[in-house]
Amino acid sequence: MPISPNQGSTAGGTTVTITGVNLAGATAVHFGSKTATITANTPTSVTVTSPSGTGVVNVTVTTAGGTSNPLSFYYIGPPFKFSISSTSGATAGGNTVTIQGTGxxxxxxxxxxxxxxxxxxxxxxxxxxxxxxxxxxxPVSVSVTTAGGTNNGLTYTYVDAPTAVSVSxxxxxxxxxxxxxxxxxNLTTTQSVTVGGTVAPFSVDSDTQVVFTTPPGTAGAADVVVVTTGGTATLVGGFTYVAGPGI
Structure with a gap:
């Protein structure tokens, strides 16, 4: 006599289907000492809503012919989260984060x-x-759903991709x-600025302005690339290195 699922929230409310034979006319389904609510019944199955509980309990079905053999049902507490590896990222999504907690x-x-x-x-x-x-x-809330329930408590902030318009x-x-x-x-979360592929020291003045100091480079046009939490923006050939005079 299988039971599916065989685990659920300690708060109850899990829809559980028990299959077997001679189950028509079920009068009671017990999860340990508690009675579940029967929502559907056929000769080969009984569907119930689990009551609240803890630990591992025996599930039995009672009909006019008697009480079935027991099956195990595992109560699972709600999850708990205490950290997320990154609290912000691009509005486009796509980055992988790790959540740590219990359950x-x-x-x-x-x-x-x-x-x-x-x-x-x-x-x-x-x-x-x-x-x-x-x-x-x-910012948005981050929730994890498990067999034991749903838990909130963490926040993740979406950041729009930057644009690079001009340099002076x-x-x-x-x-x-x-x-x-x-x-x-969208330059507030700037993480790096490169000129021609070389990292440049920078400071963020505002969401629309970053000041950087050019590193040494070779004569000619060089791309200026700014990387933020929200993504990357490139000003192609944005800065031109000029060779010094020689005599």
Whole structure:
């Protein structure tokens, strides 16, 4: 006489189907000492809503012909989360984060706001999940759903992709050292700026402005690339290195 599923929330409310023979006219289904609510019954199955409980309990079906052999049902407490490896990322999603906590082994979904993703369970204390695309920039709650229930408590912030519109000045010596202002959008979370592939020291003035100092480079046009939490923006040939005079 199989039972499916054989585990559920300690709060009860799990829909459970018990299959076997001679089950028509079931008068009671017990989960330990508690009675479940019967929602459907045929000669070969009984569907019930589990009552609340804890631990492992015996499930039995009672009909006019007697009481069945017991099957085990495992009560699972709600999950608990205490950390997320990254608290922000691109609104487009796609990055993988790790959530740590307890009671995660039966996780079936992780919600970032209204958007759901299917996690990869590593063990009872850890899972990884690819962040789904967000509907807009800003913070959303993160919830994990397991056989034991759903738990909130973490926040993830979606960040829009940056744009790079212009730089000023647009040229300087190959020796580097030119202080350049980059204008664009969504630059607050800037993580790096490169000129011609070489990292440049920078500071964020505002969401629309970053100031950087050019590293040494070779004569000619060089791409300016800014990387933020929300993604990458490239100003192709944005800065031109000018060779010094020689006599």
């Amino acid at each position: 995660l082994s039966t996780a079936t979904a992780v919600n970032f706001g209204a958007n759901s993703a299917t996690p990869t369970v590593i063990n009872d204390g850890q899972l990884s999940v690819v962040v789904p695309a967000g509907t807009a920039a800003g 000045p647009t040229s300087g010596p190959t020796s580097g050292g030119t202080v350049v202002t980059l204008t664009g959008t």
